[in-house]
Amino acid sequence: MAKFVLVIANKAYSSWSMRGWLALKATGAPFDEVVIPLDRPETRERILRYSPAAKVPVLVDGDVSIWESLAIGEYLAERFPAAHLWPEDAKARALARAVSAEMHAGFMSLRRAMPMNCRVSYPPRPIKDPELAADIARIEALWADCRARFGAGGPYLFGRYSLADAMFAPVVTRFTTYQVPVGAGTAAYMKAIHAHPHVAEWLAEARAETERIEKYEAPPP
Numbered sequence: 001m002a003k004f005v006l007v008i009a010n011k012a013y014s015s016w017s018m019r020g021w022l023a024l025k026a027t028g029a030p031f032d033e034v035v036i037p038l039d040r041p042e043t044r045e046r047i048l049r050y051s052p053a054a055k056v057p058v059l060v061d062g063d064v065s066i067w068e069s070l071a072i073g074e075y076l077a078e079r080f081p082a083a084h085l086w087p088e089d090a091k092a093r094a095l096a097r098a099v100s101a102e103m104h105a106g107f108m109s110l111r112r113a114m115p116m117n118c119r120v121s122y123p124p125r126p127i128k129d130p131e132l133a134a135d136i137a138r139i140e141a142l143w144a145d146c147r148a149r150f151g152a153g154g155p156y157l158f159g160r161y162s163l164a165d166a167m168f169a170p171v172v173t174r175f176t177t178y179q180v181p182v183g184a185g186t187a188a189y190m191k192a193i194h195a196h197p198h199v200a201e202w203l204a205e206a207r208a209e210t211e212r213i214e215k216y217e218a219p220p221p
């Protein structure tokens, strides 16, 4: 089997890269990383060498390239059934896929107002935008729902760590970066995500990056 290659962007800023990377790490398979920094004149052209969609992450498995974080997760779940990337119970698995797809397609206000910079922490500010408040409330509610229904076996959304946690890990780091006020259940889940060794490894590598991109370094006004 050819070694996987995962094409990603800056660990501090690229939330989708983090999702793909966490999914691949969860398989235990060895892989090489290609890091293409965002926002450089050559960024698009470099990503296009791996994916026609010109976005990262891209998983390269021999002669096939897979882009879109969810498709990468699904591919890896099929390739590594023993890694149990999705919950084993069919109903839990369906809910895990539903919330992952909801993340993949939604929460635009959160993504706009709170861009990822997992190296920093800003002073808390009142959340005045009702759409942003609604995104945050929905995320807290869906995390609580998954935990209440399927979380008994561990500290993650479906008890055991799964792709659903990989999809939401960059939301956890955003909540930390922007010091979003959250309930006790959310805080406990966030603590578990930060303590996960793969998340901790990503965050340590993000902190070690030297590149600073101005537009990601200041919180939006």
Ligand SMILES: N[C@@H](CCC(=O)N[C@@H](CS)C(=O)NCC(=O)O)C(=O)O
Pocket: 009, 013, 014, 015, 016, 017, 038, 039, 043, 044, 054, 055, 056, 057, 067, 068, 069, 070, 104
């Ligand atoms: N829906 C895509 C989103 C990928 C995406 O937007 N990636 C950003 C980085 S976080 C990107 O590649 N941007 C390229 C650029 O800005 O040139 C996925 O799930 O993988």
